[in-house]
Amino acid sequence: MLYSIAVTSTDVKPAQPHANARPSRYRFDLDGLRGIAIALVVAFHVYVGRVSGGVDVFLLLSGFFFLGAQYRNAINPRQSINPWWSIWRTIRRLFPALALVLAAVSVTVIFAVPVLRTLDNAHQVEASLLYYQNYALAIQGADYAAADRETSPLQHLWSMSVQGQFYLGAILLIFLLSWLTRSPRIVGAVTSVAEARRIDATRGRLRAILLPTLWIITIASGAYAFYLHDVNQGWNYYSTASRLWELCLGGALGLALTKRVPTLPSWASTLLATAGLTLVISTGFLFDGAAQFPGPWTLWPLIGAALIIVAGPDAGFVSKFLASRPARSLGQWAYALYLWHWPILILATHLLGQHSPSVALGTAVIALSLLLAYLTNRFVEIPLAQSSRRPTRIQPVFSQAVTRLRTSRAAAYRVAAAGMCAVAAVGMLSLQAVQQARIEGAIGGKLDPASYPGILTLSDGWETPEATPKPDRDIIRDLWPEPAMDGCLAEGPEPVDTFITHKRWRNESEECIYGDVEGEKRLVMIGGSHIEHWFAPINAYAKNNGYQLHVLLRQGCPATLAPIEGVGDICVEWTELALERIDELDPEVVFTTSTRPRFQLDEPEFGDYVPDGYIEFFDAMEARGTDFVAIRDNPWAFDKDFNQFSPTTCENQDDCVVRRKLALSATNPAKEVLEDYVHGWNMDFSNLFCDDRICHNIIGNIYVYRDSNHITDELALTFAPILERRLNTILS
Structure with missing residues (x-):
C-alpha cells in the first residue's frame, strides 16, 4: 500500500533515493479507489443489472497490494520466507468472513427459500469454500447474468476463487524466487557496509527475475483472454488463466514503481487522476462487462486505475475525494460488502416474490449490505486477522502461528471463532452429499397414482x-x-x-x-x-x-x-x-x-x-x-x-x-x-x-x-x- 514499496535497512544509512523518486507514503487514495470499485459493483448489480468493471479494478489493486507485500517481505533479509506464514495470514484474512456469509446463505436457503436447495447450489457452497467456484461455474456454463430468481446467490464468488488461487500461486512463486536469490549469510541485524551491499544485491536479483516474470505472465494471460473472448466467452469470463493478466499487471506496476516514479507537476497529476477516475466510473455505462471482460475492452477500467496509481497521492481533488473518510471506509469494508450484497439481493427477490429487484428493494439491499459489511469487518475480519509480525529467519514459523493464536489478546474469541469456522465448513461441505442422497432417493420412486394421477x-x-x-x-x-x-x-x-x-x-x-x-x-x-x-x-x-x-x-x-x-x-x-x-x-x-x-x-x-x-x-x-x-x-x-x-x-x-x-x-x-x-x-x-x-x-x-x-x-x-x-x- 506504499507508493514506493522499496524497503531499506534500519541499521545502515540507506542510499539516497533517485532524483526523480518520491518518498514512500501510505496510499489512502488507493484504499478509497478500492471502495469506489466495489461500490460500482454493488450499484450496477442492484440498479442496472450489468457488470461495472469494478471487479477488474479490484483485481488489479489486489495484485498491486498483495504482490507488493510479498515482495517487501522477501527483500527483508531478517524475515522468514517460509510460505506457511503468508498462507496462514491470508487464510485468517479471507476465510472467516467467507465462511460466515456462506453459512448465513445456507441456513436461509434451507429454511426460507427451498427452491434454491439445488444440487448445483450445494456444489457451489463447496466450490466457494475450497476456492474453485470460478471453474465450477464455467463447467456449469453459468452466465454472469443480472439478478433474478434464476441466478445463484453464490455466483459472485467466482472472483474470490480467482484471487485465492492467485494469492497461493504468488506466495509460492515469490518463495521460490526468494529462496534462489536470497543470501544465506545475512541472518541478524545488518552491521556492516558489506552486508548492506549483499542485501542490495539480493534485492536486485529478486527484482530482476520477478518483474520480467510478471510481465511475461501478464502478456501471455492477456493474449489468451483476448483470443478466448471470441472463442468461448463463458469460459473466458471465469477462467483464472484469463484473469491472471489483471492481477499480474497490478503487481508489475507496483514493482516497477519501486525503482522510479517521475515527479509530476500538480496539474499533471490531477489531470491523470481525473482521467483515470473517469475511465473507471464510466466503464459500466459503456460496456457490458459480462460480454466483454476480460477481453480487450478490460483495458478501459484497468488503464483508469493505473493512471490513478501513477498520478500519486497528491492529485488534487481526486486524491482528496478518494482519501476521504467515506471512500476509505468503503475500501475497508470492500471485501465484506462484496460478499454480502449479491446473496442478499438474490434471496430478497425470492422472499418478496419479485422477478427482478425493484428500486426500493435494491436500495434496502444496499443499506443492509453496508450494515453487515461494517459489522463483519469490525467483529470478524479485524479481530481474526493476523496482526503480529512475521517471524524472523531463525524463529519456527508454524509453532509461532499457533502460539500467537492461543496467547494473543482476545485469544478465546479467536480460538472459538476458528472452531466455529471449522464446524461450519464441515457442515457446508456435506450439503452436496445430503442433496445427492435426496436425489438418489427420489429417482425411480413411483408416485401413488391415486394421489398423483398427472396427465x-x-x-x-x-x-x-x-x-x-x-x-x-x-x-x-x-x-x-x-x-x-x-x-x-x-x-x-x-x-x-x-x-x-x-x-x-x-x-x-x-x-x-x-x-x-x-x-x-x-x-x-x-x-x-x-x-x-x-x-x-x-x-x-x-x-x-x-x-x-x-x-x-x-x-x-x-x-x-x-x-x-x-x-x-x-x-x-x-x-x-x-x-x-x-x-x-x-x-x-x-x-x-x-x-x-x-x-x-x-x-x-x-x-x-x-x-x-x-x-x-x-x-x-x-x-x-x-x-x-x-x-x-x-x-x-x-x-x-x-x-x-x-x-x-x-x-x-x-x-x-x-x-x-x-x-x-x-x-x-x-x-x-x-x-x-x-x-x-x-x-x-x-x-x-x-x-x-x-x-x-x-x-x-x-x-x-x-x-x-x-x-x-x-x-x-x-x-x-x-x-x-x-x-x-x-x-x-
Whole structure:
C-alpha cells in the first residue's frame, strides 16, 4: 500500500533515493479507489443489472497490494520466507468472513427459500469454500447474468476463487524466487557496509527475475483472454488463466514503481487522476462487462486505475475525494460488502416474490449490505486477522502461528471463532452429499397414482385429490430421465462420433438398452433432451410389449440433416452417424421430435415450426421404410420479450403462466408435413399441456416443468397409458 514499496535497512544509512523518486507514503487514495470499485459493483448489480468493471479494478489493486507485500517481505533479509506464514495470514484474512456469509446463505436457503436447495447450489457452497467456484461455474456454463430468481446467490464468488488461487500461486512463486536469490549469510541485524551491499544485491536479483516474470505472465494471460473472448466467452469470463493478466499487471506496476516514479507537476497529476477516475466510473455505462471482460475492452477500467496509481497521492481533488473518510471506509469494508450484497439481493427477490429487484428493494439491499459489511469487518475480519509480525529467519514459523493464536489478546474469541469456522465448513461441505442422497432417493420412486394421477386427470378424467405437488421443487432440476442418470446421453463437448453403449455413471457392465432387454424386436429414440424426456412412457411401452429400447441421444442435438438456427453444426454430422446405427439395429419404430420453438431463431417469433433438417431426417426414415413417430415438442416457458423462465420455481403465480399463443402455433405445423409419409406418424399432446389460453404448471398434483423447457420425468410417466393406446393404433 506504499507508493514506493522499496524497503531499506534500519541499521545502515540507506542510499539516497533517485532524483526523480518520491518518498514512500501510505496510499489512502488507493484504499478509497478500492471502495469506489466495489461500490460500482454493488450499484450496477442492484440498479442496472450489468457488470461495472469494478471487479477488474479490484483485481488489479489486489495484485498491486498483495504482490507488493510479498515482495517487501522477501527483500527483508531478517524475515522468514517460509510460505506457511503468508498462507496462514491470508487464510485468517479471507476465510472467516467467507465462511460466515456462506453459512448465513445456507441456513436461509434451507429454511426460507427451498427452491434454491439445488444440487448445483450445494456444489457451489463447496466450490466457494475450497476456492474453485470460478471453474465450477464455467463447467456449469453459468452466465454472469443480472439478478433474478434464476441466478445463484453464490455466483459472485467466482472472483474470490480467482484471487485465492492467485494469492497461493504468488506466495509460492515469490518463495521460490526468494529462496534462489536470497543470501544465506545475512541472518541478524545488518552491521556492516558489506552486508548492506549483499542485501542490495539480493534485492536486485529478486527484482530482476520477478518483474520480467510478471510481465511475461501478464502478456501471455492477456493474449489468451483476448483470443478466448471470441472463442468461448463463458469460459473466458471465469477462467483464472484469463484473469491472471489483471492481477499480474497490478503487481508489475507496483514493482516497477519501486525503482522510479517521475515527479509530476500538480496539474499533471490531477489531470491523470481525473482521467483515470473517469475511465473507471464510466466503464459500466459503456460496456457490458459480462460480454466483454476480460477481453480487450478490460483495458478501459484497468488503464483508469493505473493512471490513478501513477498520478500519486497528491492529485488534487481526486486524491482528496478518494482519501476521504467515506471512500476509505468503503475500501475497508470492500471485501465484506462484496460478499454480502449479491446473496442478499438474490434471496430478497425470492422472499418478496419479485422477478427482478425493484428500486426500493435494491436500495434496502444496499443499506443492509453496508450494515453487515461494517459489522463483519469490525467483529470478524479485524479481530481474526493476523496482526503480529512475521517471524524472523531463525524463529519456527508454524509453532509461532499457533502460539500467537492461543496467547494473543482476545485469544478465546479467536480460538472459538476458528472452531466455529471449522464446524461450519464441515457442515457446508456435506450439503452436496445430503442433496445427492435426496436425489438418489427420489429417482425411480413411483408416485401413488391415486394421489398423483398427472396427465390422466385430463386424458381419462381421474380425480385430483388434495396433495402437495411433486416432485420437491428443490431437487426437481436434478431428476433427469433414466438415460441421463445412467450416463447413456452423450454430452455436448464429447466427440461427434460418441455413442454411449454402457451405463457409465451407474453400472458399466450394463448396456444402454432399456425396455425388455431380452426382447427380439427393437425401438429407437434419437435426438437430444427433448426426445429423452419422453423416455419414461416409451420405456414402459417397450417393457409391456417385448421390445428392446435403444437410445441414440446427444445433449443439444435433435435429429436433423440440415443446419438449424440455434443448434450446433455438429448435430448434422452426428445425425448422419446415428442413421448408420439405426440401419444396424433395424428397429420397428424410431421416436424423434417434430417441432421446435420459433423464439430461438435469429429473428425470434412466437409459435413453433418444423425445421428443414427435421424434414430431411423424415425423408431418410421414409426411404428406409422404417416407421417413425415424431412427437410435437412441449410448450416452452418464455414471456412476450422471449425471456425464458421456470414455471415451477416461480414464487409469484402470475409470473408462472405460459401463454399458449406464445409457445405454440395455432395448429400443429408438423401435422400437414407428416401426412405425406407412409411410414411417418404424428403425435401431439399440446391439448393436454394447454387449454385455449394457458399451458398448465401443475397437472394432477405433478409439476409439469423441471426447468423452462423440459417436462418432469414423473409427469411423463403418466403419459404411458395414452402413448400405449396411440402406438397400438399405429402398429396394429
